[in-house]
Amino acid sequence: MSSTVSFHGGPSGPWQVTAMAAVTGPGLPPVPRLAEEDAAPASGAWCLRGVGSNHRYASRAELDGLALRQPPLGRPEATCAALIPIRKSSAWWAMAQDERLALFTGHNAIGLDALPGVARRLLHCRDLQSPDGASGGFDFLTWFEFAPAAAPEFDAMLRRLRATAEWSFVEREVEIRLMRASG
């Protein structure tokens, strides 16, 4: 079984929200703090829930390359974070695996260029179908952690990803930037 993670936006939590932007489509209600929990006790203004799942596009060579360079989550110096929920269009999901894979080409290479500075976690929510709509209609929740010095690399990665053909299928994207709260 995969592991479920819930992100609660609201009045409390160890992450301070420094900016929220509606990149494509509607945004999310503004909140001052974010908390991540493995279980899902609802609290706060919104709750986004996703599950870790298997890789859908990465090859063994790519996974081995990632394993060599990707940092773990929770590094003490990684005081910056970003939560980026994304929904892709029905046209994306109607494509066959080889068609989506062809459009995905380059995504992993762009991500590799941000390593080892940026730690990343991908959660899936398209198939969750929670009756309470907890996944907010998103397909993915991506979570990133990095030191302040790596912020330019992170920003460059976002710019490059958003310029890909794959991203033309993104119909909703919200960018939530965070800093670890000091107290």
Added chain:
Amino acid sequence: MSSTVSFHGGPSGPWQVTAMAAVTGPGLPPVPRLAEEDAAPASGAWCLRGVGSNHRYASRAELDGLALRQPPLGRPEATCAALIPIRKSSAWWAMAQDERLALFTGHNAIGLDALPGVARRLLHCRDLQSPDGASGGFDFLTWFEFAPAAAPEFDAMLRRLRATAEWSFVEREVEIRLMRASG
């Protein structure tokens, strides 16, 4: 969003259970009838829930080939059905996409050989993570409908699939055979 389907095994429903077999791993409690519902009001001895999702392995050429030959669900002559819930091992899910795709080769061709006699529907439940365990720990629910005359083709398809390298990763499989109840 994908569509959720629930299979309820219990005392009532339009499908009469003619046989239940634990092919690999533990079986399911025996029931006389099966009902399928789009919503999920719990009833009966067990409930298996899945969602229609995007294709994970099929190429455009394979999907186009399928579209030409696959029959719809609900044909009046298709009075036989089978529900086959499956769970694959953690070793399967830990593989990269190209590794799983290589093992999947042949699966679609075996399925094509059973067309146009056998209608098929694949539902995913690995990522559902329902708190009530409604997906029963399975990764997939496969549903088949066919006329009695196509039963030998269906049985041959199952035999061939179970002899593939892919199937060595199946750690739980239950076969539930059904006939449309006459009254």
